[in-house]
Amino acid sequence: MVRVLRATQVEIDAAVQALREGELVAFPTETVYGLGANAQDPAAVRRVFEVKGRPAHHPVIVHLASARQLQHWAREVPEVARRLAERFWPGPLTMVLPRAVQVHDSVTGGQDTVAIRVPSHPMAQQLLTAFGGGIVAPSANRYGKLSPTRAEHVREELGHAVRRVLDGGECQLGLESTIVSFEGPTVRLLRPGAVTATQLRAHLGEEILLGARDSSPRVPGSTRSHYAPSTSLTIVPATQIDAYAAALSEGGRRVAVLAQCLPLKVHRYVTWINAGRRPEQYGHDLYANLRTLDRAGCVQILVQDVPQDERWEAIRDRLLRAATSVSGERTDTGVMAG
Ligand code: TXA
Ligand code: MG
Numbered sequence: 001m002v003r004v005l006r007a008t009q010v011e012i013d014a015a016v017q018a019l020r021e022g023e024l025v026a027f028p029t030e031t032v033y034g035l036g037a038n039a040q041d042p043a044a045v046r047r048v049f050e051v052k053g054r055p056a057h058h059p060v061i062v063h064l065a066s067a068r069q070l071q072h073w074a075r076e077v078p079e080v081a082r083r084l085a086e087r088f089w090p091g092p093l094t095m096v097l098p099r100a101v102q103v104h105d106s107v108t109g110g111q112d113t114v115a116i117r118v119p120s121h122p123m124a125q126q127l128l129t130a131f132g133g134g135i136v137a138p139s140a141n142r143y144g145k146l147s148p149t150r151a152e153h154v155r156e157e158l159g160h161a162v163r164r165v166l167d168g169g170e171c172q173l174g175l176e177s178t179i180v181s182f183e184g185p186t187v188r189l190l191r192p193g194a195v196t197a198t199q200l201r202a203h204l205g206e207e208i209l210l211g212a213r214d215s216s217p218r219v220p221g222s223t224r225s226h227y228a229p230s231t232s233l234t235i236v237p238a239t240q241i242d243a244y245a246a247a248l249s250e251g252g253r254r255v256a257v258l259a260q261c262l263p264l265k266v267h268r269y270v271t272w273i274n275a276g277r278r279p280e281q282y283g284h285d286l287y288a289n290l291r292t293l294d295r296a297g298c299v300q301i302l303v304q305d306v307p308q309d310e311r312w313e314a315i316r317d318r319l320l321r322a323a324t325s326v327s328g329e330r331t332d333t334g335v336m337a338g
Contacts, residue, residue, distance in 0.1 A: 028168030034137025
């Protein structure tokens, strides 16, 4: 696998110029590709929403080169947030903070908070450092679809609308950042990602709150139909994946399977991906695998249920949001069908 981690200065200069002129630039981060615009240019931010087909009131993440720029964007930074920034930035952690007055409503969706992240991908760092300001960047996909983890995913989906795509190879993590908010000195985890609740607890030496509350800021990624392929996706009990694949493909229906093992026998009409048992690799490949299965011309994608283990938490979260249904017995809460 070729790893392209740095852009040439010519590419970076051109991207910075484009951002200054109000154009969009897609760029790699260690999580997924972002669709970037100058965070201080409301027309450019609106264009991001247009290109994604995303409802205008949804807030976006502001990306910065370093925590030193925080004070331009957040009117106050709780001590606990500073401690998280020191430990986890640059990296896959997004913090929701009280917005500074000059942050545009187009960025925050009119809320009193702004989401901020300092990505670690070298090319994102090059771009942000050269640009000097904040870059809003939702994942560079159409609203409700799978996030892109390779430059070609962005080109396939947004190609005609986004002329400039910085190609940084495959995203290292493959799943969107962990998002946290603050309730006084207490941290609330709004979206699971590579930075886990255990890591947050261990670093802070304190309990944290899990999941969005009704009064929590809106996280559109927490609505159903997010991160979804077009083919309907069903999560099936781990031990029954072969049986489901066999039953569903009976009579010649084509079926797609995302499993953590090889099939017990060869199923004739089944496109089977063994994504393995290692959560890092599984997460890295997840969106690319779902894209592949989505294009396989199948009536359904069956996903073998993943372990109830924190290392699989972000994967489980994205699978549940992508699922149109969940079959069989489940013990966890928040499982929705239909
Ligand atoms: O890894 C990531 O976070 C990627 C890369 C490109 O950085 N970005 C990403 O952006 O996933 P997006 O827009 O697809 O998801 C950002 C999430 C949304 O669910 C949004 O609602 C939430 O962040 N968000 C943004 N601003 C917020 C705020 N002020 N309060 C609560 N949630 C916010
Ligand atoms: Mg997204």
